[in-house]
Amino acid sequence: MKTPNPKKARPRVNAQTRFSTCAKPLMDEALRCAARLDEYADELHKLRVALRRLRTLLWAWRPLLDREAVEIERAYLKRAGMAAGSARDWDIALPLLREHADEAALVDERMQAARVEARERARATLAASDLKPALRDMLHTMNRALNTAHERVPVKRFARDRVQTAQRALKKRERRAKRAMRDDYAAWHDVRKAAKKLRYLLEFFAADLPRREVKRLKSLKKLQNRFGALNDAVSVTHLVDAHREVFANAASGDATLAALARTGKRRMRRAGKLIGA
Structure with missing residues (x-):
């Protein structure tokens, strides 16, 4: 049996390699949520959070990337998140409205209709945004830029x-x-x-x-x-x-x-x- 060499160098973790470690799970979560919007009401909120985290991730690594490219990607993520958020607002509104208004004052059918309409708009906007290829291209582009950098940052x-x-x-x-x-x-x-x-x-x-x-x-x-x-x-x-x-x-x-x-x-x-x- 070969004895392991304790002096053998381990792969060094640097800021460039850490980006992919953080970004890949967030991208997978966003795409998983986007694929299940018709099945579960809470997926819009989860999608919004995943996109927001990706925006923060790009901000964090901005010093190591092309600033203009980063801001273009962050703007795209913000637009997609706003589409999800517009429908999410109705999910927040319904219980709060019932807390503050008399039942007789509310027309529940109208509220539900407005909520459904907002969710349909969100789905249509997200479908038109080509989220899956956009996120994959973003991850590929950023990883390539980081991995070809001459300097490794601790x-x-x-x-x-x-x-x-x-x-x-x-x-x-x-x-x-x-x-x-x-x-x-x-x-x-x-x-x-x-x-x-x-x-x-x-x-x-x-x-x-x-x-x-x-x-x-x-x-x-x-x-x-x-x-x-x-x-x-x-x-x-x-x-x-x-x-x-x-x-x-x-x-x-x-x-x-x-x-x-x-x-x-x-x-x-x-x-x-x-x-x-």
């Missing part, structure tokens, strides 16, 4: 630098949100997006970062949940305002919008406590 150093960049961005947005007026929702929404980006990076690089960094995931998830609840209230408010036909009459719509506004304010206060606002 993954631990790369992970630290990108996480620090995302942490600074989150802190900047938290300061901006604290200074913003309560009705300046865009500043608060930016906090949620920055927290989400940092969370995804910590998950991508969990094996390459100090344990104390990965432990931040718990607080980030809490922040993301509270700001996500705020975002749900704001999104549903805009959706209802654009689709007042789901109510039995104008007075019912006005009353529900007022109730949603109060919910939004409560959720904003809860979210604000996490950033000292």
